[in-house]
Amino acid sequence: MESKYMSLVSFVSGVLMMGFLFSSQAYVFHVGGRKGWVLKPSEDYNHWAERNRFQVNDTLVFKYKAGSDSVLIVNKDEYNKCNKANPLLSFNDGESEFKLDRSGLHFFISGQADNCEKGQKLIVLVMAPRNTTHKAPKTPVPVVTPPPSPSPSTAAASSPAVSPPPQAAEVPEAGSPGNGAPEPGERATVFEAPAPAPSGAAAGSDASVGLLVGLGIGMSMLLGGFGGLV
Secondary structure, three states, rough: OOHHHHHHHHHHHHHHHHHHHHHOOOOOOEOOOOOOOOOOOOOOOOOOHHOEEEEEEOEEEEOOOEOOOEEEEEEEEHHHOOOOOOOOEEOOOOOOEEOOOOOOEEEEEEEEOOOOOOOOOEEEEEEEOOOOOOOOOOOOOOOOOOOOOOOOHHHHHOOOOOOOOOOOOOOOOOOOOOOOOOOOOOOOOOOOOOOOOOHHHHHHHHHHHHHHHHHHHHHHHHHHHHHHHH
8 A cells, every 4th residue: 555655656746847847948949940041931030939939048940051141130229220230149050049048039130131121030029937936916905994083073063962951931820910921031020929817717716715715704703702692
């Protein structure tokens, strides 16, 4: 069981290593295909370059008849003008190889007579190296900001004003003189009613008591006089 596991690990490691080697190896491109570097290629050179993907360390191969043509590496301005007087590099051996050692644009023209003006020229765009890992930009995490708490002055201004309950008007008591309502800002004057006179029943009872007291005194005097005579 352990031997099968180790065999599987070795197989996977080998496959990964081969994939890495194939993905990192450079490629060789033959400019112009079978016809090579000629005046009238089967496909426009720049159309051919647009169909391909070039990386750093790839190689371009120019095949042509030695002594009848050449390859000049120039800058952008010389490329547009087809100026062959000041090339950066030149090849005339009939099978020229140029290694793309940097990313960016590379400009090639023919060094033969007016071939450049007739279209024998090439622009190659070289991408970044294959083994360069480009990290995706980090997406900023949105920060949720809590709403600011209202200041005391703002809260006081925003809260509705509560009006005080209406005060009940003072009503004059029954029996008070005058029917006119008091003027605003003045207090109503309340007059107390005089105490009612005693009723007739109460007056009669007081008179009866006095009468009985008088009769009692008179009887005592009479009885006292009668006793003296006896």
